[in-house]
Amino acid sequence: MKKLLFLLPVLCIILFSCDKDENQNPVLAPDTYSFERNGLTTISFSGQTTRIGMGTELILAMKNVNNSKDLLLEMFRNQKEDGTDANPFTEEDLNASLKSIKSKVAASADLFTTNTVESALIKTDIETWIMAQVDEVFSSANQLAGIGVAGQIADGTIARYVSAKGIEYDQLVNKALVGALMLDQMVNNYLSLAILDANEQIVDNDNSVLEEGKNYTTMEHKWDEAYGYLFGKSASVAEPLLTLGNDDVFFNKYLARVESDGDFSGIAQQIYDAFKLGRAAIVAKNYNVRNEQVAILQEKLSEVVAARAVYYLQQGKNNIPIDGGLNYGTAFHDLSEGLGFVYSLMFTRRPNSPNTYFTKAEVDGFIATLVEGNGFWDVTPETLDSISEMIAAKFDFTVAQAAE
Amino acid sequence: MTMINYFRFLLFCSFGVLLSACNDNSNNSSIDTFDRELMLTHWADNIIIPRYETYVSSLEDLESKTEEFITNASVDNFDVLRSSWLSSYTAWQAVSMFEIGKAEENGLRNYTNIYPTDTNKINQNIAEHDYNLTLPSNFDAQGFPALDYLLYGLSEDKSEAAYLLTQSDRNLYLSLLVTRLKLLAEAVVDDWKSGYREEFIANKGSSATASVDKIVNDFLYYYERFLRAGKVGIPAGVFSGSSLSHTVEAPFCGVYSKDFLLASLTAVQDFFNGKSHLSNGTGESLNAYLDYLNTKIEGADLAVLINSQFDSARNKINSLNQNLKKQVETDNVKMLEAYDELQKVVILFKVDMMQALNIKVDFIDADGD
Incomplete structure (x- = not known):
């Protein structure tokens, strides 16, 4: 290993020697995600921690049938309907904050700066589902669900609350936010060159110009904000993989789930290592190495969402009652999660490209197919397989690999 | 995890x-030429159906002991009721695994033995008189675990427990839960005896x-x-x-x-x-x-x-x-x-x-x- 480390600078020189303009400083990643200047940490991502906290409370509140539409919308917007400050959260720090989930949904620099139309549509999608949770599902909470009828359905021994099409909107919103908030902000915003290199940030970073009153350069901070959408609630900033999966119900949790599938084992470490090396590259002012890590992160973080989408569609398929029984609850739960991850596909980002793996139109097509007619009550295994195949075809895994 | x-x-x-x-x-x-039909026949005729019959008759006894207690809430009748509950809960242990046919269709286990039971929900149901025991959200407010609460959880003192059970319409809920258990079980055994046994064996x-x-x-x-x-x-x-x-x-x-x-x-x-x-x-x-x-x-x-x-x-x-x-x-x-x-x-x-x-x-x- 040590030998390899010695080779690294040589490697960098070889790799970049023909590109005279580029910085050739060698980059050595530290053992952990731990960066200091003058003995103090330079890492900060409190805004991400706040938004994950707000999302956590929103999803929890969407499971309580007594909650009102106003409360849920206030949690999403952190504002009242008239635009004034709201205090919908149980955690006081969240109420004190003026940030919101909504302001960062479908709000990345790369995808939405000149596409506020689509951004607004996506925000509306999520608000529509939040409202439907109250209007369709909570209002039918005390009746049994059936084909075309919202209500309760048993998933094993517990009650799930579904729409007339079998959709659990809390699951849909939860998993849609993994894409529309966390993934989009990471791969299309904070890891985007439009953000990392904006204004005079390269020059400032080269000259170690710190933000006023802060211990970090703007570029360092942007990188950390991407990191914060994955590890913002982790017990250890430096070594977040120690508690991976237990720290939130969004990206952190589902990275752990994908990691636990043997076909993907190592992906969490790859993502962590890329974050670490990229951050070290910023400190070393080596933007080639940084950009290589961006590409790795865009690919791997996107792969997590895609693998999870396929996983839940396949689990849903496997849980559809085989003998015409009515025990659809487990399948509906899986398919609701799958629907949210499918929605999230529109934010997956091809590495070294301005494009996403799927357009919103393609994703909307999948969603329309999944919920057409009586929705999950009559979705066929063939449909679930076909969408699974279309997803997997764009990534470096098969449906079978993601399915278990 | x-x-x-x-x-x-x-x-x-x-x-x-x-x-x-x-x-x-x-x-x-x-x-593989093992005689699956013979095995299925043995399972149905000598294990599954007889076990269900024992279970149903234990519930019939529980129902009558419940009625006796409601008529006369003596400590003796309370003891008899508790012991009948014990017999039927024990008989349940022998059939719970057969969640097939009508039992599967009706979700028998979910309505019979989901625990821990939700005592708040039980008390709310008793107080409000307006509830639907077929809903999944009421799985944990009925069946044997709810009876465990009503028979043993109201007071540690036996005579006080017997008294409390007669108060505030708790006895009505008790009776409702017991009858429901019996009807759910009867539906299963009736189904076995009116065609499902043959279907089960033929599907060999x-x-x-x-x-x-x-x-x-x-x-x-x-x-x-x-x-x-x-x-x-x-x-x-x-x-x-x-x-x-x-x-x-x-x-x-x-x-x-x-x-x-x-x-x-x-x-x-x-x-x-x-x-x-x-x-x-x-x-x-x-x-x-x-x-x-x-x-x-x-x-x-x-x-x-x-x-x-x-x-x-x-x-x-x-x-x-x-x-x-x-x-x-x-x-x-x-x-x-x-x-x-x-x-x-x-x-x-x-x-x-x-x-x-x-x-x-x-x-x-x-x-x-």
């Missing part, structure tokens, strides 16, 4: 071992929807989720990391939790061995099927291994406190030890037996959210 992953890993390893073992096997065994093939495949999966699912996890693993904190003593079965009366576990284990083992319900005779069974296939694991008969592992688990359980809640609270290590022995049966079942019988496991581990 780590624990579950660990077991997955174990399963995975055993699977690898088995694959090679099985290949050896397939060379010297011919086509080997496919995901065939009777043998389905009931063996039900049996395995029951063992894994409701016996191993529900009665032992969850209270011992295997899945949560810290013990949860209030999640034992029948915590309000307390002292029968171990007996219910043992009754369940015996019912499972007897089914495996094809022991008739009303006699000591045995018939075609999973045990016999494995013998027929000459299934061996490293030279030992799989059926023998399974029975001896059942016995190891029973020995561990016998050493536990009658009250599993107390056991968890005083010495949870013993609970964990019992769990470990029960878990070893899961591995023999789920990997070795299913592979030998060429039955695909039709349920998957939920991912927990």
Whole structure:
């Protein structure tokens, strides 16, 4: 290993020697995600921690049938309907904050700066589902669900609350936010060159110009904000993989789930290592190495969402009652999660490209197919397989690999 | 989570071992001509239906004892009622695994024995008179666990408990729950006797929807989720990391939790061995099927291994406190030890037996959210 480390600078020189303009400083990643200047940490991502906290409370509140539409919308917007400050959260720090989930949904620099139309549509999608949770599902909470009828359905021994099409909107919103908030902000915003290199940030970073009153350069901070959408609630900033999966119900949790599938084992470490090396590259002012890590992160973080989408569609398929029984609850739960991850596909980002793996139109097509007619009550295994195949075809895994 | 992953890993390893073992096997065994129809007939006529009949008659007794108590709430009648509850709850342990046919269609287990029971919900239902017991959200406000609360949870003093049960319409709820249990059980046994038995036996093939495949999966699912996890693993904190003593079965009366576990284990083992319900005779069974296939694991008969592992688990359980809640609270290590022995049966079942019988496991581990 040590030998390899010695080779690294040589490697960098070889790799970049023909590109005279580029910085050739060698980059050595530290053992952990731990960066200091003058003995103090330079890492900060409190805004991400706040938004994950707000999302956590929103999803929890969407499971309580007594909650009102106003409360849920206030949690999403952190504002009242008239635009004034709201205090919908149980955690006081969240109420004190003026940030919101909504302001960062479908709000990345790369995808939405000149596409506020689509951004607004996506925000509306999520608000529509939040409202439907109250209007369709909570209002039918005390009746049994059936084909075309919202209500309760048993998933094993517990009650799930579904729409007339079998959709659990809390699951849909939860998993849609993994894409529309966390993934989009990471791969299309904070890891985007439009953000990392904006204004005079390269020059400032080269000259170690710190933000006023802060211990970090703007570029360092942007990188950390991407990191914060994955590890913002982790017990250890430096070594977040120690508690991976237990720290939130969004990206952190589902990275752990994908990691636990043997076909993907190592992906969490790859993502962590890329974050670490990229951050070290910023400190070393080596933007080639940084950009290589961006590409790795865009690919791997996107792969997590895609693998999870396929996983839940396949689990849903496997849980559809085989003998015409009515025990659809487990399948509906899986398919609701799958629907949210499918929605999230529109934010997956091809590495070294301005494009996403799927357009919103393609994703909307999948969603329309999944919920057409009586929705999950009559979705066929063939449909679930076909969408699974279309997803997997764009990534470096098969449906079978993601399915278990 | 780590624990579950660990077991997955174990399963995975055993699977690898088995694959090679099985290949050896397939060379010297011919086509499977085991008489599945005979086995299904024995199961239906000598095990499943008789067990259900015992269960239904125990509920008829519970219903009449409930009526007697409501008419005359004496402490004597209360004692008789409690003891009838104990008999029917014990009889339930022998049928819970057969969640097939009408039982599956009606979700019998969900309406009969979901615990821990939600005492707030029960009190709310009693107070409001406006509730729908068919809703999944009321699974944990009915059945034997709710009766456990009504019969044992209102007061530690017996005469006061009997008195409180007559107050505030609690007796109406009691009566409603008991009658509901009886009607649900009767529907199942009636279905078996009016055509489902024949359908069950005729469906003797080997496919995901065939009777043998389905009931063996039900049996395995029951063992894994409701016996191993529900009665032992969850209270011992295997899945949560810290013990949860209030999640034992029948915590309000307390002292029968171990007996219910043992009754369940015996019912499972007897089914495996094809022991008739009303006699000591045995018939075609999973045990016999494995013998027929000459299934061996490293030279030992799989059926023998399974029975001896059942016995190891029973020995561990016998050493536990009658009250599993107390056991968890005083010495949870013993609970964990019992769990470990029960878990070893899961591995023999789920990997070795299913592979030998060429039955695909039709349920998957939920991912927990």
